[in-house]
Amino acid sequence: MHLRRGFPAVLLLCLPRAAAWTCDLTASSISYDLSPLSGLRRTGRDSSTPPSTSQARVELDLCGEGIGVEEGVPEEDQCEPGTKVCLRMINHKPPHAERVISVIPFWTTSTPDDNVWTTPMGRKGQEGLKVWVEGPEYAGTKQNLNLTLLCSTSATEPDPTFVSYVPGRLSLEWATPDACPRSGGIIGGGGGGGGGFGFFGFIKFLFWVGLVGLVLYFAIGILYNHQQYSARGWDLVPHRDFWREFPVLVQDLFGHVFTNVRGGGGGSRGGYSSLG
Numbered sequence: 001m002h003l004r005r006g007f008p009a010v011l012l013l014c015l016p017r018a019a020a021w022t023c024d025l026t027a028s029s030i031s032y033d034l035s036p037l038s039g040l041r042r043t044g045r046d047s048s049t050p051p052s053t054s055q056a057r058v059e060l061d062l063c064g065e066g067i068g069v070e071e072g073v074p075e076e077d078q079c080e081p082g083t084k085v086c087l088r089m090i091n092h093k094p095p096h097a098e099r100v101i102s103v104i105p106f107w108t109t110s111t112p113d114d115n116v117w118t119t120p121m122g123r124k125g126q127e128g129l130k131v132w133v134e135g136p137e138y139a140g141t142k143q144n145l146n147l148t149l150l151c152s153t154s155a156t157e158p159d160p161t162f163v164s165y166v167p168g169r170l171s172l173e174w175a176t177p178d179a180c181p182r183s184g185g186i187i188g189g190g191g192g193g194g195g196g197f198g199f200f201g202f203i204k205f206l207f208w209v210g211l212v213g214l215v216l217y218f219a220i221g222i223l224y225n226h227q228q229y230s231a232r233g234w235d236l237v238p239h240r241d242f243w244r245e246f247p248v249l250v251q252d253l254f255g256h257v258f259t260n261v262r263g264g265g266g267g268s269r270g271g272y273s274s275l276g
C-alpha cells in the first residue's frame with residue numbers, strides 16, 4: 001500500500017522541478033549562479049525576404065524585473081515593461097521607415113514559476129543548464145522559450161546567440177562561464193573519470209578498503225611471525241589454523257545456502273500445487 005503510493009512521488013522527485021525562478025538557482029540538486037547574466041541583452045538575426053529585409057530582434061533580461069521600456073518607441077511596438085524575453089519581428093523596405101510587424105513576449109514577470117523548467121546538462125551539470133519556459137499565447141499559439149546555457153570557462157560572449165524562431169518556439173544559446181555549476185558541483189566534474197560516488201562507487205570503495213586491509217593484515221602478520229618467532233614457510237601465515245580451514249568453512253556455508261534455497265523452492269511449489 002505505502003509502496004504503491006510512494007512510487008509516483010519518487011518519480012516526480014526525479015523530474016526537473018519548477019522552483020521559484022531566481023538567477024541563484026538549484027536544479028536537480030546542482031546549483032548555479034546566473035546573476036552575472038542579468039541586465040539587458042540583445043540578439044537577433046537578419047534575413048533577406050525580397051523585396052524587403054526581415055529582422056528578428058530579441059531583448060532579454062533573465063534576472064531583473066523585465067527589459068523595461070525603450071524611449072521613443074511606440075508602446076504597441078514593444079513588449080510590456082515586465083517582460084523578461086521579448087522577440088520583435090521588424091521589416092525594412094527602403095525608403096519606408098522600419099515597421100514592427102510582431103511583438104511576442106515569451107517570459108514575463110507574471111509567468112508562473114510552474115511554467116519554467118531548469119535542467120542541468122551533463123552528468124554533474126558541468127555542460128550547462130537548459131531553461132524551458134512555457135510562455136503566453138501569441139496569434140493562437142503557445143510560445144515556448146528554449147534557452148540553452150552552455151558552460152564554457154573560456155567564453156566571453158556578452159549576449160546569447162539567436163538559434164531559431166519557428167512559430168511557437170524561440171531557441172537561444174549562450175556559452176558563458178556563468179552556466180557552469182557552482183564550486184560545490186565542480187568537485188565531481190573536475191575529478192575526471194572517477195567521479196560519481198554513487199552506490200557503485202561505495203561498493204568499489206568497500207572492495208578496495210577490504211583488499212588493502214587484507215594485504216596489510218598478511219604483510220604485518222608475516223612480519224610479526226618472522227620477527228617474534230623466527231617462523232618459516234607456512235608458519236609465517238598469521239592465524240594459520242583458521243586460514244587452513246577457511247576453504248572448508250566457505251564450502252560449508254555455500255552448501256547450507258544452496259540446500260536452503262532448494263528446500264524453500266520445493267516448499268512454495270508444494271503450496272501452489274495445493275491451490276491448483
Ligand SMILES: *[C@@H]1O[C@H](CO)[C@@H](O)[C@H](O)[C@H]1NC(C)=O
Pocket residue numbers: 146147148163169171172173
Ligand atoms: C533547443 O535548442 C537547441 C539548440 O540551442 C536545439 O538543439 C534543441 O533541439 C532545441 N530543443 C527543442 C525542443 O526545440
